Amino acid sequence: xxxxxxxxxxxxxxxxxxxxxxxxxxxxxxxxxxxxxxxxxxxxxxxxxxxxxxxxxxxxxxxxxxxxxxxxxxxxxxxxxxxxxxxxxxxxxxxxxxxxxxxxxxxxxxxxxxxxxxxxxxxxxxxxxxxxxxxxxxxxxxxxxxxxxxxxxxxxxxxxxxxxxxxxxxxxxxxxxxxxxxxxxxxxxxxxxxxxxxx
Amino acid sequence: xxxxxxxxxxxxxxxxxxxxxxxxxxxxxxxxxxxxxxxxxxxxxxxxxxxxxxxxxxxxxxxxxxxxxxxxxxxxxxxxxxxxxxxxxxxxxxxxxxxxxxxxxxxxxxxxxxxxxxxxxxxxxxxxxxxxxxxxxxxxxxxxxxxxxxxxxxxxxxxxxxxxxxxxxxxxxxxxxxxxxxxxxxxxxxxxxxxxxxx
Numbered sequence: 190x191x192x193x194x195x196x197x198x199x200x201x202x203x204x205x206x207x208x209x210x211x212x213x214x215x216x217x218x219x220x221x222x223x224x225x226x227x228x229x230x231x232x233x234x235x236x237x238x239x240x241x242x243x244x245x246x247x248x249x250x251x252x253x254x255x256x257x258x259x260x261x262x263x264x265x266x267x268x269x270x271x272x273x274x275x276x277x278x279x280x281x282x283x284x285x286x287x288x289x290x291x292x293x294x295x296x297x298x299x300x301x302x303x304x305x306x307x308x309x310x311x312x313x314x315x316x317x318x319x320x321x322x323x324x325x326x327x328x329x330x331x332x333x334x335x336x337x338x339x340x341x342x343x344x345x346x347x348x349x350x351x352x353x354x355x356x357x358x359x360x361x362x363x364x365x366x367x368x369x370x371x372x373x374x375x376x377x378x379x380x381x382x383x384x385x386x387x388x
Numbered sequence: 389x390x391x392x393x394x395x396x397x398x399x400x401x402x403x404x405x406x407x408x409x410x411x412x413x414x415x416x417x418x419x420x421x422x423x424x425x426x427x428x429x430x431x432x433x434x435x436x437x438x439x440x441x442x443x444x445x446x447x448x449x450x451x452x453x454x455x456x457x458x459x460x461x462x463x464x465x466x467x468x469x470x471x472x473x474x475x476x477x478x479x480x481x482x483x484x485x486x487x488x489x490x491x492x493x494x495x496x497x498x499x500x501x502x503x504x505x506x507x508x509x510x511x512x513x514x515x516x517x518x519x520x521x522x523x524x525x526x527x528x529x530x531x532x533x534x535x536x537x538x539x540x541x542x543x544x545x546x547x548x549x550x551x552x553x554x555x556x557x558x559x560x561x562x563x564x565x566x567x568x569x570x571x572x573x574x575x576x577x578x579x580x581x582x583x584x585x586x587x
Binding site: 196197198199200203209228232233237238241243245247249283296299301302305306307309323335343344370371374382387 | 421501520533569577
């Protein structure tokens, strides 16, 4: 399913076409090289002091189904209904401390969000679909995978090839075919001062 | 100057070529449509509950030099030395509260980082260069632009056309020509469990 962003002017195709769909093809696998490409995209995101505060754990159902299942079990039930067919799961964590001085990094989550966005765009660029989820149990994930205290689990991602939306049903299908929506430009972006319309 | 990411496998060209340079062309302006394209790219980033917690203020030296100067004055002196030629500045803020229930949004900064990354990539896609900075006085910016308390100033961006690096000098020039570096894949990304090499 193709649901490009509706924009006033043309934007980068990969950015416009990125979309968090829910229909995954259970039969198509993601290769090791594709996973490396996703991670290289994240690796080269910018960060404050070049700290690179992001840490990911990746699970590939086709190489370690048991670990993939442990990760899947951390997801909210509402996400599990459609994530079940995604071959790759990814957990995004943010290092709360700067590497160079072990002081709080107030940009850790912000920079980590940029790295994860690169994953989503790289996925789209390779014909894959990535979907970020806040709906997972962060403390279950921390316990299951022994994530050190200084790292904050931020999001889980499902990654795989999109399937026909006919593979979905009920509320999930309804959400899949709903039109994409965003606030207006002038609600989000200001010119010269806070609140002044940009457009 | 072209400093593409050094990657093990080929990645999306826009992601690979994004780079936070410092040499801006003082003579080339950024059009209104280009600014709208940067904002549309941000607008269509994903966010938890579709909250879209990002808010930007944009300053264009060519349409309101006085406001641009107020924003410029919030930057750290070390950034001002090279930002001075950038025609567009942008302040990125994160809404700390969910719109739907006014409760804390723990993904606000993470999602806002994704939106800002889209700006950087859209810039590169249009032949512009964007450079994110943590080096600015957030409280000065809040005071100068009356930013409400629930919004956290996260970063300022300079945007414009790149100039020849010969326009730089001293330490700024040295940083501009230094090789780009990142941690290894295995330092940042794990497979199946925390700490297990991905590659």
